[in-house]
Amino acid sequence: MSKNLGTALITGASTGIGATYARALAARGYDLVLVARDEARLQALAGEVREEQGVTVEVLRADLTAQADLAAVEQRLGGNDITLLINNAGMSLKGGILDNGPEQLERIIALNITAPTRLAAVAGKAFAARGKGTIVNIASVLALAPEMFDGVYSGTKAYVLNLSQSMAQQLSDKGVHVQAVLPGATRTEIWERSGKDVDAFPAEIVMEVGDLVDAALVGLDRGETVTIPPLADEGQWEALQAARLAMGPGLSRREVAPRYRQTAEA
Ligand code: NAP
Numbered sequence: 001m002s003k004n005l006g007t008a009l010i011t012g013a014s015t016g017i018g019a020t021y022a023r024a025l026a027a028r029g030y031d032l033v034l035v036a037r038d039e040a041r042l043q044a045l046a047g048e049v050r051e052e053q054g055v056t057v058e059v060l061r062a063d064l065t066a067q068a069d070l071a072a073v074e075q076r077l078g079g080n081d082i083t084l085l086i087n088n089a090g091m092s093l094k095g096g097i098l099d100n101g102p103e104q105l106e107r108i109i110a111l112n113i114t115a116p117t118r119l120a121a122v123a124g125k126a127f128a129a130r131g132k133g134t135i136v137n138i139a140s141v142l143a144l145a146p147e148m149f150d151g152v153y154s155g156t157k158a159y160v161l162n163l164s165q166s167m168a169q170q171l172s173d174k175g176v177h178v179q180a181v182l183p184g185a186t187r188t189e190i191w192e193r194s195g196k197d198v199d200a201f202p203a204e205i206v207m208e209v210g211d212l213v214d215a216a217l218v219g220l221d222r223g224e225t226v227t228i229p230p231l232a233d234e235g236q237w238e239a240l241q242a243a244r245l246a247m248g249p250g251l252s253r254r255e256v257a258p259r260y261r262q263t264a265e266a
Helices: 016-028 039-053 067-077 102-130 151-174 209-221 234-250
Strands: 007-011 031-036 057-061 082-087 133-138 176-181
Touching: 007 016, 007 067, 007 102, 016 031, 016 039, 016 082, 016 209, 031 039, 039 057, 057 067, 067 082, 067 102, 082 102, 102 133, 102 151, 102 176, 133 151, 133 209, 151 176, 176 209
Parallel strands: 007 031, 007 082, 031 057, 082 133, 133 176
Antiparallel strands: none
16 A cells, blocks of 8 residues: 655666665555666566565666666656655676776766766756655765775765765755665675675675665664664764864865975975
């Protein structure tokens, strides 16, 4: 039965974190639009969710790195029924910046940066006009830990975190909530898709995908802008934020900082 929560559009819904959000949001009473490339998987999930939760589920096959497909998703996202965007589709690379050519580098930027930016922009405008809506952007803990991985994937996720924090600030007084979710290593296909074996990691650093999404939704219910499901000590995040914000007044000045002033001899 409809709870009038509206419709959630989920990118990367055919498996992993996106498919898990689909099941969890349907259980909460959302109707769904499921977006990914693998239409057969999306249809199978749609059938399962309709049957188990009785919500309306639409499938929108799209390669978010293809202009026409991305435009079609933007158009659907502008629909009046959409109340929640889960900006989740993403990829990693086999190897780092030195191991990949221009095509792969363009591809990860298109999927992890361009597509979520364009979708967040469309949702942000539509939700602000209606004074209501939620945007969830899936970043990564690697946004905070570039030394732990290749810089390309980490960099795309740092972008998503930065965009989310900025949008949250800009849209909070317009009735729009923006949340960035920063998963740590989570057991999904992204690892084998990028040539890595998640089972080779110590078991205690890998989260199950159901736990990750349940925790992310608790963070959303708490009204968080940034949710880091594995981080037990919330004070560490708060300390980082406080240190960052304390720099604010010093970040743009007429005067060059003393350590950068040229000496008379130079
Ligand atoms: P996944 O299991 O590989 O799923 C990725 C999803 O994105 C799939 O539904 C895939 O579907 C879709 N996708 C991939 N390329 C696409 C394209 N060109 N156009 C449209 N959809 C596309 O990965 P996941 O772990 O669930 O990842 C979801 C998000 O979480 C990503 O943004 C990822 O960076 C982030 N994340 C994951 C982890 C982790 O450890 N798993 C950690 C931190 C952050 P199709 O193949 O059917 O298109």
